[in-house]
Amino acid sequence: MGEKRYPSPSSPCEEFKGSVCIHTDKVYDSCKDKDCIEDARVFLTACGQELIDKAVNVKCRKAEIIWAFPDVEPIPFNKGYFTVDIKFFFKITLDVFLGVGKPTTVEGLATFDKKVILFGSEGAAKIFESRYSYDSFDEQLWQKTNMPKAVVEVVDPLCLSAKVVDLDDKICCCTDDIDFTTIPECICNVFDDRLVLSGEKKRVFVSIGLFSIVKIERSVQLLIPAIDFCVPQKECTTSCDDSPCDLFDKICFPFDEFFPPEREDCDFDDRDHDHGHCCRD
Template identity: 50%
Template structure:
């Protein structure tokens, strides 16, 4: 196998009955597979095919019963309100390029179900030739490694508090009459005591007397 390319991912979200707030997210991946086929001693021929993979997951997306209307402009359409819609969460899939792990050739099972029904037109246009959908001949089964993140997104309301502003009526920068903030800062006394812990003599001054052996003359404990 020469490579694998992820063409598109179809995402469908449906609520789960009797489980409020939970939804099933069905994802269908469409891959373009490129391989080489050998016929005897001739040079290999490049072949392309379509592979699909279905994945289902259950996620919590909360719930709501409101109806949403919007006047958003729609290109190439009349500038009318969009149709009414509910606040159903939106399924989002983030994927990286797939990793080709293996490939094998198998005989047709003859069951008549190849799993490639209802292929979208956008996928068919990615191939130069028409996609052959039948249950005859040989089939290629590929093994791919796919890293993806599946999540639910929805619009929510945020309550932002608003406060009135009050413009100052007079200058309160200082009484010196200077507008330079550096001149005002030079008048501040350096707070030496804030950088050093208090000494033993400072405790004596706070208690109003001399402290000896843990007791003060004023009768207070130090």
């Protein structure tokens, strides 16, 4: 007997062998957005704030997303729709200029609150799950109502600008815009030192551009056509004792790094107006 051959799931010509029922998360509604966050205050560490108080200028080097906390609540009198409140936490890296010479790098925290309305349908069933925990009884997990869940996809934002403001300046009307009691401990642990809450002489504000996708999902059962089980065809690659030059010989030459696309390959009229990048096939 010959070796059994399994059809490729990507082959459109294979005959379906039947239907199977799967449990998965279905997207009921989603939206994409780009936010220009202007003059977001950066809360610095104690060491960073000491440098900022002496700074003559600052430059935003990098902005990174630490975490996003979404919260889903039903909208009264509008069944099936939900508000998704999202709080973003950013790690901001700044170059601080104390005068002529090399700048000093400091880090701080910035936040942003966003709210969207999406359709999530209705569900009143109570959900019970059993998760096995070693050396203990099965724990029954349940939730009171069948609420949908929010999923937030985001990339590291673009750091557009930064400025330092002296609190003694008469035109400054800066106020605190964050409650530090609401900052999770895991966010604070990202920084090496405590964040300064008050007593500073100068403050830093940044403007950043944020791209995000928000989705509302529900756990559902779907009936889908099936071809066969997904049997791996690729052999596992294990570590070997090849020399560094032998490994280097297996790497393809990076032609794209030496030959950027031509103007006709990336015309301005073909840009994605929502994202500002070249749309290539």
